[in-house]
Amino acid sequence: MSGIDAQRVRTRHFAQAKAAGRKISVLTSYDALTAGIFDEAGIDMLLVGDSAANVVLGRDTTLSATVDEMIILARAVTLAARRALVVVDLPFGSYEVSEEQAVTTAVRIMKETGASAVKIEGGAEIAPTLRRIVDAGIPVCAHIGFTPQSEHALGGHVIQGRGAGAGKVLADAEAVQEAGAFAVVLEMVPAEVAAQVTRSVEIATIGIGAGSATDGQVLVWQDAFGLNRGRRARFVREYADLGETLLAAARAYDADVASGEFPGEAESYR
Secondary structure, eight states: OOSSOOSSOOTHHHHHHHHHTOOEEEEEOOSHHHHHHHHHHTOSEEEEOTTHHHHTTOOSSSTTOOHHHHHHHHHHHHHHOSSSEEEEEOOTTSSSSOHHHHHHHHHHHHHHHOOSEEEEEBSGGGHHHHHHHHHTTOOEEEEEESOGGGHHHHTSSOOOOOGGGHHHHHHHHHHHHHHTOSEEEEESOOHHHHHHHHHHOSSEEEEESSOSOSSEEEEOHHHHTTOOOSOOOTTOOOOOOHHHHHHHHHHHHHHHHHHTOSSOGGGSOO
16 A cells, blocks of 8 residues: 555655655656556656666666656656656766756756656755755755765765764765755665664655665665566565566567467457
8 A cells, every 4th residue: 555645646745654654665667658557556656767777778887877868768757657756867967067057957857757856866965956956946855875876986886874974874864854855765774774864854765775664665666576687686675577477478479470370360350
């Protein structure tokens, strides 16, 4: 059952869900078909993530995702989503140069996709930019802890917030809250640190590899449903094995075409 009780999910519902102790469900989506299915299932938020560079476009990192690519994907998702809140990532290089660049990118994404909010990576250092986007009338979901766009600066996929680093995660969460974020993603953060952050801030926390105490959870759908057949991160739970299902179906189709069994009388016109 959905954590947010609303016919159409809005940013204000995230704080309400947190206050009521209702968990928020989030999945990535990059096309109209999956968006429609996830929306029908009751998923509260659909994230058009720059992870599309990996799971849709086959690249090694998220860094190559462009604004144009994000807009094409996000437009498809928003056309299909009737209830879920659609949030779009600001890709690497589209907001770091200046606050003006960030606002221009966010405005373009909102105008050309029909999305309800954008997501931006970074903590206290990005808070002034986040504030400028919010002041322009655009809701923002923050993203702290491990931030994939900074993977090279962070030294790879490294858990953030261990030991003395816990204070930074908390400070980052407080900074993005103060800047006006309506929610914050916590990625690859020790569960106890994520729990402390969740207790300390009023905005909703969305975890990915951050334990069960956060206000919600997000996963890349290809990981959660087994379409990504590569190495799976520890924090992923596989709810289906669509990769094997699709492989078996493709093999059956190939065999039927080769044997002449397809198309049969039922698939032919008279």
